[in-house]
Amino acid sequence: MTHAFWKQVWRADVPGKIKHFTWKACSNALPTRENLMQRKIIAKSSCQQCKSQSKSVFHALWDCASIQQVWESDFGWVDRQKTSTGSFQNLVELITQKPCQLELFITIAWFLWSRRNKLRLKEEALPQNRVVFEAKRYLILHQQPVNTLPKKQSQANETKWKPPDFNSFKTNFDGAMLSDRGEAGLGVVICNHEGEIIAAPSEKFPQPPSVICLEILAARCVAIFVHEVGLH
Structure with missing residues (x-):
């Protein structure tokens, strides 16, 4: 070679x-x-x-x-x-x-x-x-190019995670396309008002046709999970 x-x-x-x-x-x-x-x-x-x-x-x-x-x-x-x-x-x-x-x-x-x-x-x-x-x-x-903001502007618009109000819960979730496997993944983190993680489920399922479909499916799965565990 x-x-x-x-x-x-x-x-x-x-x-x-x-x-x-x-x-x-x-x-x-x-x-x-x-x-x-x-x-x-x-x-x-x-x-x-x-x-x-x-x-x-x-x-x-x-x-x-x-x-x-x-x-x-x-x-x-x-x-x-x-x-x-x-x-x-x-x-x-x-x-x-x-x-x-x-x-x-x-x-x-x-x-x-x-x-x-x-x-x-x-x-x-x-x-x-x-x-x-x-x-x-x-x-x-x-x-595909990654759209990035100039450093100063990015810092100015940066959003920092904050715990929820007293006796409340906050749910964060994200989905990812695993194209090489023909799958998609979903990760969920639920925290209380002290920032403690009380649940962190994850799930894999067949890859949906687009990222938008994945986001919709992820939001639906999270809503169902939150309802099932009684976090209203």
């Missing part, structure tokens, strides 16, 4: 975990069945999805017949015959010839690897036909 190649990877506008994943994949350091067999951890290296070839990094992320359709819409330009005898690092080097596609490529690869792990553990996994859509949405959310 050349210095220029790694410079492109480390400068990619993707989360650090995807850069680290790319480094491991290109270094053949992912725990594929082929690598596990070489370490004498398992007896067979055959791919559990296509049942036909040894599951190398290249096979697991690109060449397996079960996932080739995922790549067709955005990376159909890659000549599979020319890449079939290479490694995953050779494939990524080829993708860097079109720098604008590197970030999407390694993000889709990360989603595919995460999905394989969930299937292996018999956990609920993202449907394969949604991998590209979710990868693109994940990138957009990561890369």
